[in-house]
Amino acid sequence: MELIKIEQRAIGDSQVQAINARVLHVFLEVGKDFATWIKDRIEQYGFLENQDFVTAPQNGGAVYKGGGHNRKDYHLTLDMAKELAMVERNEKGKQARQYFIECERRAKAIDPMAALADPAMMRGLLLTYSEKVLSLEAANAELAPKAAVVDRIVTAAEGTMNVTMAAKNLQVQPKVLFTWLSAHRWIYRRAGGTAWVAYQDKIQQGLLQHKITTVERTDGTEKVVEQVLVTAKGLAKLAGELGPICA
Incomplete structure (x- = not known):
């Protein structure tokens, strides 16, 4: 069962499994608005663009928590997504982190x-x-x-x-x-x-x-x-x- 959508995306010099940060934000039921939350986490934990995440103008018309115009999406590596889930320190965060670990395990099992x-x-x-x-x-x-x-x-x-x-x-x-x-x-x-x-x-x-x-x-x-x-x-x-x- 797909708990949170994972997609392949170019981050750095590799095609990796990635998470849309807006989707993760909604799943974790974060109290802060998305823009404040993601910028605070990047600053607080020293995540680097093109290594831990990439950004892109939002498209596709999906409805996410929060509003505003000219929004951009953040696509995160599973490592970064696991850390963001872990620091929330709630049941949703624990559930998301365990899901990401399982996704990594399955991917590695395909080609050890x-x-x-x-x-x-x-x-x-x-x-x-x-x-x-x-x-x-x-x-x-x-x-x-x-x-x-x-x-x-x-x-x-x-x-x-x-x-x-x-x-x-x-x-x-x-x-x-x-x-x-x-x-x-x-x-x-x-x-x-x-x-x-x-x-x-x-x-x-x-x-x-x-x-x-x-x-x-x-x-x-x-x-x-x-x-x-x-x-x-x-x-x-x-x-x-x-x-x-x-x-």
Whole structure:
């Protein structure tokens, strides 16, 4: 039974399972109006456009909670949708999160090797593992925090991930990690640019990768998207240097 409609959509450089945020907003029975709610959540949790979600002018004539003109839709990855459901802390949120996890499980069951080739699915696996680690840490408070961080790094060592996902695995806010990386000369922005770029020495050390892809906009035009990826080696080094923050 389809509890919330899931569709394939281009987010970042991959076709991934996505949720219309307006549909999720209605299902969760959020008290705030949609525009305020989604903007607050994006700001509060550091979600990034073209990594965690994409936007598009609303169309199709569907009726959603709230009103107004010139509205736009937000299409969310399942990872972002799970987090939004979880932070609502109500029965609807729990129901939605369990539904998304089940949808991911079914998708992976169709092709168990797909997660190794699809960065988006890899991010989903890493987030799911992080949630399991958090549960284990809560159940066993005597575990050394450093050991828990190392455990996450070992499991995440299969591939690269974006900075937002790296922050989730390190258990720091994405904004904190972006600020730290910039201050310690891991990443920078070109003059007049908005995209983060990896410093060449960090690329040569195998700590970061700098990915450039071309994505198609909703109007059919194309744009170049630059993305910094953290390697397993980089994640391990960050865990050591951010030890007091990650603990």
